Amino acid sequence: xxxxxxxxxxxxxxxxxxxxxxxxxxxxxxxxxxxxxxxxxxxxxxxxxxxxxxxxxxxxxxxxxxxxxxxxxxxxxxxxxxxxx
Amino acid sequence: xxxxxxxxxxxxxxxxxxxxxxxxxxxxxxxxxxxxxxxxxxxxxxxxxxxxxxxxxxxxxxxxxxxxxxxxxxxxxxxxxxxxx
Amino acid sequence: xxxxxxxxxxxxxxxxxxxxxxxxxxxxxxxxxxxxxxxxxxxxxxxxxxxxxxxxxxxxxxxxxxxxxxxxxxxxxxxxxxxxx
Amino acid sequence: xxxxxxxxxxxxxxxxxxxxxxxxxxxxxxxxxxxxxxxxxxxxxxxxxxxxxxxxxxxxxxxxxxxxxxxxxxxxxxxxxxxxx
Numbered sequence: 001x002x003x004x005x006x007x008x009x010x011x012x013x014x015x016x017x018x019x020x021x022x023x024x025x026x027x028x029x030x031x032x033x034x035x036x037x038x039x040x041x042x043x044x045x046x047x048x049x050x051x052x053x054x055x056x057x058x059x060x061x062x063x064x065x066x067x068x069x070x071x072x073x074x075x076x077x078x079x080x081x082x083x084x085x
Numbered sequence: 086x087x088x089x090x091x092x093x094x095x096x097x098x099x100x101x102x103x104x105x106x107x108x109x110x111x112x113x114x115x116x117x118x119x120x121x122x123x124x125x126x127x128x129x130x131x132x133x134x135x136x137x138x139x140x141x142x143x144x145x146x147x148x149x150x151x152x153x154x155x156x157x158x159x160x161x162x163x164x165x166x167x168x169x170x
Numbered sequence: 171x172x173x174x175x176x177x178x179x180x181x182x183x184x185x186x187x188x189x190x191x192x193x194x195x196x197x198x199x200x201x202x203x204x205x206x207x208x209x210x211x212x213x214x215x216x217x218x219x220x221x222x223x224x225x226x227x228x229x230x231x232x233x234x235x236x237x238x239x240x241x242x243x244x245x246x247x248x249x250x251x252x253x254x255x
Numbered sequence: 256x257x258x259x260x261x262x263x264x265x266x267x268x269x270x271x272x273x274x275x276x277x278x279x280x281x282x283x284x285x286x287x288x289x290x291x292x293x294x295x296x297x298x299x300x301x302x303x304x305x306x307x308x309x310x311x312x313x314x315x316x317x318x319x320x321x322x323x324x325x326x327x328x329x330x331x332x333x334x335x336x337x338x339x340x
Contacts, residue, residue, distance in 0.1 A: 060145040
């Protein structure tokens, strides 16, 4: 299974902050998380990557919440800001 | 479909930065993204939420990459740092 | 005697950081020192104010270090990075 | 005459920020001004150095403002936040 390392996670956030115009936060995170000495090729991270992943994750969780154990759909409540199992 | 707002996204990142001990980055993002005047209840965001969502998203994308159109599994290449469709 | 308040000191530094192109530091100090809700009129602080004050202070200290108690000049050693009385 | 370099100035500010509890600003300035790779011995800068220098500079400027050209004292107006000659 694909898992994400802390370093990759930090890099995704760094890119997100830059793309969102949060230049001060990006600058600080770059140093605090040691990204400037990283060997990740920034160009290999597509624009909007973090949002894409989170959005996909939400769809997946929502889908799971809407399925019974027997695979039938239910009218589940899914909320972003509730604890994830 | 559940979608995530920019504000929720920023808040998830803010929580992640705090949980990861990136206190300087969290402080700066809090002001730069206007989170301190936010009305999101911080306690409603579970620990590790951002990582959970991203991890789920990656599993989902990996699963998709490993399925043919006819639903049969293939030996797909899935890499985190490649462009997402 | 004119004394400087903490708030004025922070403001002088804030201006110096901006004038020196340290935009990230200035942004963070602005919030950390509560300067954005300050009522100091930024325009009343002349460009280069902090450097001027420090430079004057150094001259004064150097002059003092080069005077004997009887007012005669001596060949004093004065160094910026030594303790100030 | 003793003059202060930009690097020394930045270092004095860095120390002031730390001493004042502005840890976020100090962290950011440390990187933005390249102080972490500096060879200034931090221990050689006395506590409260920046404030001392500024305070001395102010006294000096005030004294100058209160002296006529012939050396007699006048009742001068001196204000911190006015342009310095």
